[in-house]
Amino acid sequence: MTAAKRPPLPVILLANDLLDGEVVFWTGRGWSDRPAEALIAKDEAAAFELERAAAHALAQNKVVDAYLVDVALDAEGHAVPRHYREKIKTEGPSVRRDLGKQAGQSNLVPTGH
Amino acid sequence: MPLLDRNGAKDNAWVISEDGTADAEQIIVAYAHVKEALAGNGRGRRIGVAISNTVKLAELLPHLAEIELVSITFPAYGDGRGFSIAKQLRNAGFKGTLRASGPLIADQFAYALACGFDEIELPDAHAERQPVEQWLKAVNAITQTYQHGFGVQNILDARRAARANGK
Amino acid sequence: MYRYDEFDARFVRERVAQFRDQVARRLDGSLTEDEFKPLRLKNGVYLQLHAYMLRVAIPYGTLSARQLRQLALIGEKYDRGYGHFTTRTNMQFNWPRLRDVPEILDLLADVEMHCIQTSGNCIRNVTADHFAGVAADEVEDPRPTAELIRQWSSLHPEFDYLPRKFKIAVTGSAHDRAVIKAHDIGLRILRNAKGEIGYEVMVGGGLGRTPMIAKTIRAFLPKHELLAYLEAVLRVYNLEGRRDNKYKARVKILVHEIGAEKFTELVEAEYAGLDGPSIDADPQEVARIAAYFAAPAYEKLAPRSSAYETAKAENRAFATWASVNLFPHKVPGYAAATISLKNIGEAPGDVTSAQMRVLADLAEKYSFDELRITHAQNVVLPHVKQDDLFAVWQALVAADLASANAGLITDIIACPGLDYCSLATARSIPIAQALAQRFANQQRQIDIGELNIKISGCINACGHHHVGHIGILGLEKSGKESYQITLGGDATLNAAIGENLGPGLAAQDVPDAIERIVDVYLKHRKADEPFIDAVRRLGLEPFKIALQETLHAPA
Numbered sequence: 148m149t150a151a152k153r154p155p156l157p158v159i160l161l162a163n164d165l166l167d168g169e170v171v172f173w174t175g176r177g178w179s180d181r182p183a184e185a186l187i188a189k190d191e192a193a194a195f196e197l198e199r200a201a202a203h204a205l206a207q208n209k210v211v212d213a214y215l216v217d218v219a220l221d222a223e224g225h226a227v228p229r230h231y232r233e234k235i236k237t238e239g240p241s242v243r244r245d246l247g248k249q250a251g252q253s254n255l256v257p258t259g260h
Numbered sequence: 261m262p263l264l265d266r267n268g269a270k271d272n273a274w275v276i277s278e279d280g281t282a283d284a285e286q287i288i289v290a291y292a293h294v295k296e297a298l299a300g301n302g303r304g305r306r307i308g309v310a311i312s313n314t315v316k317l318a319e320l321l322p323h324l325a326e327i328e329l330v331s332i333t334f335p336a337y338g339d340g341r342g343f344s345i346a347k348q349l350r351n352a353g354f355k356g357t358l359r360a361s362g363p364l365i366a367d368q369f370a371y372a373l374a375c376g377f378d379e380i381e382l383p384d385a386h387a388e389r390q391p392v393e394q395w396l397k398a399v400n401a402i403t404q405t406y407q408h409g410f411g412v413q414n415i416l417d418a419r420r421a422a423r424a425n426g427k
Numbered sequence: 428m429y430r431y432d433e434f435d436a437r438f439v440r441e442r443v444a445q446f447r448d449q450v451a452r453r454l455d456g457s458l459t460e461d462e463f464k465p466l467r468l469k470n471g472v473y474l475q476l477h478a479y480m481l482r483v484a485i486p487y488g489t490l491s492a493r494q495l496r497q498l499a500l501i502g503e504k505y506d507r508g509y510g511h512f513t514t515r516t517n518m519q520f521n522w523p524r525l526r527d528v529p530e531i532l533d534l535l536a537d538v539e540m541h542c543i544q545t546s547g548n549c550i551r552n553v554t555a556d557h558f559a560g561v562a563a564d565e566v567e568d569p570r571p572t573a574e575l576i577r578q579w580s581s582l583h584p585e586f587d588y589l590p591r592k593f594k595i596a597v598t599g600s601a602h603d604r605a606v607i608k609a610h611d612i613g614l615r616i617l618r619n620a621k622g623e624i625g626y627e628v629m630v631g632g633g634l635g636r637t638p639m640i641a642k643t644i645r646a647f648l649p650k651h652e653l654l655a656y657l658e659a660v661l662r663v664y665n666l667e668g669r670r671d672n673k674y675k676a677r678v679k680i681l682v683h684e685i686g687a688e689k690f691t692e693l694v695e696a697e698y699a700g701l702d703g704p705s706i707d708a709d710p711q712e713v714a715r716i717a718a719y720f721a722a723p724a725y726e727k728l729a730p731r732s733s734a735y736e737t738a739k740a741e742n743r744a745f746a747t748w749a750s751v752n753l754f755p756h757k758v759p760g761y762a763a764a765t766i767s768l769k770n771i772g773e774a775p776g777d778v779t780s781a782q783m784r785v786l787a788d789l790a791e792k793y794s795f796d797e798l799r800i801t802h803a804q805n806v807v808l809p810h811v812k813q814d815d816l817f818a819v820w821q822a823l824v825a826a827d828l829a830s831a832n833a834g835l836i837t838d839i840i841a842c843p844g845l846d847y848c849s850l851a852t853a854r855s856i857p858i859a860q861a862l863a864q865r866f867a868n869q870q871r872q873i874d875i876g877e878l879n880i881k882i883s884g885c886i887n888a889c890g891h892h893h894v895g896h897i898g899i900l901g902l903e904k905s906g907k908e909s910y911q912i913t914l915g916g917d918a919t920l921n922a923a924i925g926e927n928l929g930p931g932l933a934a935q936d937v938p939d940a941i942e943r944i945v946d947v948y949l950k951h952r953k954a955d956e957p958f959i960d961a962v963r964r965l966g967l968e969p970f971k972i973a974l975q976e977t978l979h980a981p982a
């Protein structure tokens with residue numbers, strides 16, 4: 148990931164878990180399947196740390212497809228992706244509100260980490 | 261670079277000498293120099309040629325009888341042209357050694373052998389990550405396949421045999 | 428139906444073990460993600476937006492009750508209680524974990540199924556006419572050919588690392604119901620002047636970014652020469668196909684760039700050098716496979732069933748379903764019934780595990796234990812006695828599977844789009860749902876008649892939008908979803924690529940635009956003229972104007 152391609156701040160880091168496929172967010176200490184726990188990088192230095200975390204995690208064979216996503220902050224200060232694609236990715240299918248994170252589901256097997 | 265065949269790791273008796281000038285008995289020359297290497301081969305050296313996977317069969321045909329090894333480059337493991345070139349060379353009657361050279365993966369070993377390759381030459385880092393044991397295991401993953409003319413074990417012949425035995 | 432013998436069974440089991448080992452080597456770092464990805468794809472495992480996706484092969488769309496029940500079980504145990512039938516007659520599960528895939532593969536192998544080559548740059552699941560063995564206009568059942576190709580192409584040592592994916596479809600009829608001209612190779616079974624059976628071989632069709640219609644490279648290939656000829660075609664493609672740009676790597680681009688004549692020349696030259704008989708399947712093998720597709724034990728019935736006629740007279744809803752969803756069977760007293768997976772307001776092609784079990788029961792009880800999946804994402808019970816149709820329909824009603832819309836405007840094909848797919852630029856399912864709701868009225872659908880709407884969520888065209896009478900392509904425009912409308916596509920032997928009608932529309936404007944297009948047709952059509960014929964006669968202009976009106980309609 149190069150700085151040139153970095154989306155506008157603030158950003159979060161998301162990925163898919165290698166074994167379970169679940170969308171996971173970098174919390175600063177590890178990966179969480181809950182978007183509310185995502186570490187929000189508000190300046191260049193913090194975004195750079197996220198990029199390093201992404202590179203490290205890919206090398207550890209824990210997650211795949213890790214990248215930064217630009218977000219807005221909602222009233223509670225939680226990150227909400229600006230782009231509709233990433234919004235669907237963090238919520239679940241818009242045509243099945245009973246499935247995915249929006250319905251409190253997760254494929255993550257806790258022992259995987 | 262490490263070399264292996266269906267029995268495992270193998271010593272490389274061939275010396276790579278692009279222009280054919282190296283002082284060795286078994287040399288692999290670049291395709292661009294194969295004509296001169298063969299023409300100047302007064303002292304009976306064994307000559308092989310390294311080709312890219314874009315070389316056309318027709319260009320190689322005139323030299324096949326004199327060449328003892330063809331090393332076909334795989335620029336990436338997903339580039340399967342080398343399999344077809346190997347098959348074409350075998351179809352054309354080439355009896356020498358066929359070498360696949362490049363970052364192949366263990367799961368392609370059986371395919372390579374079935375298409376007529378004898379040996380695989382791997383980049384160092386690659387061979388380190390995928391040790392020979394993995395190749396020898398992977399090559400036996402599928403014991404029989406469905407194609408006539410690709411290796412000895414095929415299901416069509418096995419079915420015929422089973423029919424002949426009245427099964 | 429084809430049944431595995433000991434060799435097929437062992438082959439599939441070994442493939443499962445091989446995949447299990449590949450996953451283990453990915454986890455221990457022997458395989459990098461770049462190396463593993465093609466391997467998992469070749470076994471049907473994608474990474475989608477929310478989860479992995481597993482694509483199960485349903486060769487030529489034929490399934491038994493036992494197999495469908497196993498899919499129902501997998502849907503419940505490893506997914507979220509449903510599956511999705513695709514335009515290539517496969518089933519996709521949207522929520523499996525990679526760690527569970529080997530177990531799922533074992534369950535599939537238990538019922539003679541697999542995920543081999545349902546993705547990746549290799550020869551994909553072979554498709555065929557879903558009315559194979561049923562249609563009266565059939566020269567020969569295409570399924571034995573498709574099965575022969577399935578076996579031959581499975582883990583083919585030479586053709587597993589092609590420049591790009593390679594799709595083969597077979598039809599045995601004059602009417603093409605398998606969209607063969609949109610495939611890398613389309614095979615049409617026919618008879619020559621001497622009455623011998625063979626194939627017309629078409630190469631270079633495909634949709635995606637650059638849609639193309641396949642060209643005939645052999646007008647008649649004797650039947651027994653098939654495999655050697657395919658080997659020649661694939662070898663030429665493997666060697667000559669472009670590898671510098673994945674969007675130009677399909678065989679259609681090669682055929683287009685060097686011309687069909689030059690391509691034919693290369694194939695014929697390669698073919699001439701092959702020892703055909705050593706490659707082709709021997710006649711006993713061909714006969715062995717064909718025997719599995721022998722006609723079921725039909726009863727001798729009167730061409731018209733009085734029970735059926737009475738039920739139609741007494742029940743209007745049944746009569747409507749029968750008039751829309753039945754296809755004539757070549758055997759008197761039977762019919763093929765299309766079960767629509769296009770309920771108004773639901774995702775096209777989705778089916779719950781409970782519904783799968785109902786379908787399995789019906790197949791067992793009423794259709795010689797056989798089901799077909801169609802490229803239109805519906806299910807067919809191929810051999811139902813007319814006497815039984817009413818009972819079948821009642822069971823379908825109870826399972827919410829009795830929509831009477833096969834081939835009509837609400838029988839919409841849609842890819843998963845951005846609700847599931849990581850490549851998507853826009854959603855497709857909500858558009859299909861909104862359109863179905865707009866045209867929900869049964870009588871109006873019947874008045875409009877045959878009209879195929881096909882929707883893709885990106886340029887890859889999984890929803891076949893290019894060959895929809897009306898095609899809808901979802902794109903991104905300035906950070907918003909935008910939908911482009913094409914008109915005049917055709918998926919039959921008259922295959923045609925639809926033409927763009929104008930600038931993209933916002934999602935909420937799509938139903939209005941389609942309604943205006945349909946209104947133009949209704950206003951100008953002659954007597955029984957179908958939509959596609961009217962579009963051909965009228966040209967695009969009147970429809971373009973209708974679209975402009977949508978764009979400029981007051982909000």
Ligand code: HEM
Binds near residue numbers: 514
């Ligand atoms: C959700 C994951 C999917 C992914 C990532 C995916 C990916 C792709 C890609 C990249 C292409 C274009 C290939 C090319 O032209 O070289 C393609 C084409 C196609 N896909 Fe999918 N697809 C997915 C799901 C589906 C589904 C659900 C269906 C059926 C409903 C489908 C059926 C097709 C068909 C029929 C084509 C036709 C284009 C052709 O053969 O030229 N795919 N897909």
Ligand code: SF4
Binds near residue numbers: 887888890
């Ligand atoms: S057309 Fe695009 S969005 Fe739809 S399934 Fe295919 S790749 Fe995904």
